[in-house]
Amino acid sequence: MSAGGLKMLQNMLEQLPASERKIAQFILENPRSILDSTVNEIGVQAKTSGAAVIRLCKSLGLNGFQDLKVRIAGDLVKPVEQGYRDIAPGESYFSIAQKTASNSIQSIRDTEEIINYEELERAVQTLLPAQNVHFFGIGASNIIAKDAQQKFLRIQKNATAFTDTHLVATIIANASKEDVVFCISHSGETAEVIKVLSLAKERGVKTISLTKYGQSSVASLADIKLFTSYSGEAAFRSGATSSRLAQLYMIDILFLSMATVQYEHTIQAIDQTREAIRFIKDGN
Amino acid sequence: MSAGGLKMLQNMLEQLPASERKIAQFILENPRSILDSTVNEIGVQAKTSGAAVIRLCKSLGLNGFQDLKVRIAGDLVKPVEQGYRDIAPGESYFSIAQKTASNSIQSIRDTEEIINYEELERAVQTLLPAQNVHFFGIGASNIIAKDAQQKFLRIQKNATAFTDTHLVATIIANASKEDVVFCISHSGETAEVIKVLSLAKERGVKTISLTKYGQSSVASLADIKLFTSYSGEAAFRSGATSSRLAQLYMIDILFLSMATVQYEHTIQAIDQTREAIRFIKDGN
DNA sequence: TAAAAATGTTGAATTATAATTTCAATAGCG
């Protein structure tokens, strides 16, 4: 019942009469397009008739056009992708969606593989007792910082995520020993982040970094170093497409790790948050 | 166009009216049998009518019965998915990392499967000529809005992503017909987002929504509806862990789709951005 | 709280569309 339609066409190609072969060739070249075409449309596009399409189905030993359609739909289910692939001009939406999914998944998998669990444990143990956590990242990394801030606030952990270097400097200048500065920079070389980290170090505030895997100024400065996999990041010179997902993945792990350690407290905090939002929304 | 039919049915099951739900359930129980049944046969077998089958297809956002058939044919050739798994108290770091990776990957895969490529195309064609794109989302969805804004600015597309409802109202009140309002809300029921959308609609501004798959106030209001898969989102009642990745994935696809259509322009814009950042950083 | 109005849901009947068959015309072949 399942798939094999394209293979059938290929095998049969030579022994088919001219009109049917035209159809077969057309389908092999545009397998996707036949899924939402009618028999007659295909006939015309392949410069022959709709009747030839039906005859082709019979020649293949199938019951009819629907049968062929279903088999080809099965053939077109994407193969599992591996590795990173860039996107070319004029690429189809379908192909973009596939490649993007594949790249995103790959970056998460790669990041999972390089996790240093001792370092992760140290991060959790540092963050749990912290009074305030100051996330800092600029540009694309600020998105991650904001996400982390939101998550931390949910479990009743004070958190900031400003972009203004001067403001952050002020905060660090007045930070207590119970505070943690958490710096995010994919490259690990963002000037502002390096400055903020240096300041924190000088002031004796605990520091955690999240950068791409490998040596970098930011990572070397931080007390605890977390990494995301440095993937090709080919995708369209865009600088921050799948790396961003890997960073969020690391934030999730941190958040969930902290949450499981203080399970009851977390559940309670999250339910309270939900209540509060409902109150704002519905007023009761 | 690829598969995901069964997932769609599963996601939608609860919000369907009785007759359509009967059909959905029947199909989920006998996916294979629908491949060579007619609309009426299915209707009768599920103890309702053929009309309900067609209505179900429309409810899923598909064009018709053939569309559903093709997607289910795709589902039947691939191995069964793992599904989502929640995290328990005192779970090991390793296990958290694994489950989180697995859930994240699943949500991206599921989202890929339910993409409606015609709707995506319409979104791209609406966004490309837009003068300004106003992203709007609050709470966790604002993170996504900000991410989208950054991406759009990179390709020289004016974009905003404010949280202040009054401010956004002002913007929409003064928006031109060439502007687009892009609303993000996982639940699709965020009051502020509904208000903003209604205002935009009233003002005749084009609207795009990004919500979880299924019927929702936000989606019904928008001209163009994009979806992420509504997964169990079990992960620790946290409300926004892997759904966020799926949303970012959709933003990536939109961005890359727009970028490939105007490839040279994009490359140039991105290189200029890089230059500008280097200038700020190194001063030369 | 009951009645009325509005809204949503249903499947039988109808219409529209697409798949399949028929058949006369034509091409290929010994």
Next chain:
DNA sequence: CGCTATTGAAATTATAATTCAACATTTTTA
């Protein structure tokens, strides 16, 4: 030249999709 195979337009049949009146449900109003 006569036989057989192939072809596509037209007819037929099957199927998908829409319409609509009846019914059910929810919401509004008095």
